[in-house]
Amino acid sequence: MRSRNYFLMLVGIVLFTGCTQAEPDYYAEALKIHHEVLTIDTHIDTPMLLLNKGWNIAEEHSLNGNVISRVDLPRMKKGGLDAAFFAVFVGQRERTEENYRSGQEEAEEMIGAVKGMCKSNPSVIRFAITPEQAYSNRQENLLTAFMGLENGFPVARDITNIKKYYDMGIRYMTLCHTKNNDICDSANDTPEHNGLSEFGRKVIKRMNELGMIIDVSHISDKSFYDVIELSSAPVVASHSSARAICDNPRNMTDEMLLKLKENGGVIQMCILSAYVKTPPENPKRDEDYAALEKKYGKWNEINDKTMSDKYLTEWMAIEAKYPGDLATVKDFVDHIDHVVNLIGIDYVGIGTDFDGGGGLRDCRDTSELPNITAELLQRGYSKDDLRKIWGGNFMRVFKRVIKLAEKNI
Numbered sequence: 001m002r003s004r005n006y007f008l009m010l011v012g013i014v015l016f017t018g019c020t021q022a023e024p025d026y027y028a029e030a031l032k033i034h035h036e037v038l039t040i041d042t043h044i045d046t047p048m049l050l051l052n053k054g055w056n057i058a059e060e061h062s063l064n065g066n067v068i069s070r071v072d073l074p075r076m077k078k079g080g081l082d083a084a085f086f087a088v089f090v091g092q093r094e095r096t097e098e099n100y101r102s103g104q105e106e107a108e109e110m111i112g113a114v115k116g117m118c119k120s121n122p123s124v125i126r127f128a129i130t131p132e133q134a135y136s137n138r139q140e141n142l143l144t145a146f147m148g149l150e151n152g153f154p155v156a157r158d159i160t161n162i163k164k165y166y167d168m169g170i171r172y173m174t175l176c177h178t179k180n181n182d183i184c185d186s187a188n189d190t191p192e193h194n195g196l197s198e199f200g201r202k203v204i205k206r207m208n209e210l211g212m213i214i215d216v217s218h219i220s221d222k223s224f225y226d227v228i229e230l231s232s233a234p235v236v237a238s239h240s241s242a243r244a245i246c247d248n249p250r251n252m253t254d255e256m257l258l259k260l261k262e263n264g265g266v267i268q269m270c271i272l273s274a275y276v277k278t279p280p281e282n283p284k285r286d287e288d289y290a291a292l293e294k295k296y297g298k299w300n301e302i303n304d305k306t307m308s309d310k311y312l313t314e315w316m317a318i319e320a321k322y323p324g325d326l327a328t329v330k331d332f333v334d335h336i337d338h339v340v341n342l343i344g345i346d347y348v349g350i351g352t353d354f355d356g357g358g359g360l361r362d363c364r365d366t367s368e369l370p371n372i373t374a375e376l377l378q379r380g381y382s383k384d385d386l387r388k389i390w391g392g393n394f395m396r397v398f399k400r401v402i403k404l405a406e407k408n409i
Contacts, residue, residue: 024377026374027370029377030370030371030374033373033377034080034373034390035080037383037386037390037391038138038392039083039369039390040082040144040395041081041084041351042084042236042238042239042268042349042351043085043238043239043270043351043352043356044071044085044087044355044358045089045353046069046355047087047088047111047114047147048355049068049069049355050110050116050117051109057071057072057117058120058121058124059072060072060074060078069355069365070355070358070359071084071354071365071366073143075366076143078366078367079367079370080369080370081143081366082138082391083134083144083146085148085171086114086146086147087148087150087174087238087356089110089177090107090154091151091153091177092151092176092179092181100153100157103153103156104156107149107154111168114127114147117145124143125143125144126142126143127144127145127147127169130398131395131399134146146171147168147169147170147171148213150174151174151176151218152173152176153176153181153182155182155203157182159202159206162206163206166211166212172213172215172236172238173212173215174217174218175214175216175218175219175223180193183197184196184219184220185219186223187219187220187221188218188249191220193223195222195223195226201226204230204231205230208232208233208404208405208408209408211233211402213233213236213398214227215236215237215238216235216240216265217237217238217250221253224256228259228260228263231263232404233401233404234263234397235265235397236394236397237266237351239270239272239351239352239358240252240268240269240270241269241275241335242254242269242339243256245338246276247278248274248275250270250275257342257343257347261343265397266346266348266393266396267339267347267348268350268394269332269348270351271352271353271354271363271372272353273359276335277331279325280325282322282325296308319357319359326360326361327360329361329363332363332372333375336348336376337379345385345388346393346396348389349388350372352366
């Protein structure tokens, strides 16, 4: 009897061990996929940090203590991120000739910094302006830097500036930011133009002609519908999420997502926590944010760059102080599930907004991006699905925008 019980116990151990070994290692599979497909993050705000003389993107940095950056070249390699759109961000300010000039100077300085990063690290990263260059760079084990202009403010009221920025290497433009500008109304401001302005309509046409991608993140709902009606090319939302899951005006409604599908565009899902999940009440955190605003004023209304940089540094410190309030990868993938279920796998990608507020409790920087892939695998997404999400869908739009422009030449 004892021997029979011992035998049954051994069988149980073997069966239990077999079950454990049969459990798929989603993270290991995620890493493998990141090394097999082109991966692209369509929105990081790292160019602002490239202007910091004491910070080197070629060195690996830690998230311990006060967060300085969530992106550097070693962490891109570690997280299997092949390419990124480095966002040349210029904050909105009063529309005066002096401010237009200063905004243009800031944009050109950041454009120079992105190109300088590539020039200083030629064995690691290369600048690109076409999808084909990114695929070629990957074959050579090189990272790729694309550039987008976040906020059309530096365009001022001069349509020729669209071509100027295109010639500098800008391949998408986010039409506005958190305040209205000359082009359109913002999702976070009181309507001024009732959507696109007359000048904005000219901007859309010129971007289509040049083959510059139109980015509808940050713009108001009415501005979005105006763009969809007017644009002859597919558009992208470089860093937005689903409003049905998180009710934030920066996110897209189901009706907007359906229109985006009709347009042939793509939504690049954003991991800025407040766009992923409505943050729980935290009076102490709210007090810190209120004190910050009292000290500097509203960030999107600060005209002085030095002051806005200080605001951003202190804001990031508050973010680091309350990490427990952040949404999770599971919360984020709920957004991807929603979009896929609504409009299909061919219209979704990822734009983290790292260094502009993006970051989840369990995906804090580029080195942790495989955590997202592991969760997608666990939910049944295939390798082909992941190829589309991590770059294929965006590159389809990118190529289509270029091809349509070439037909107009």
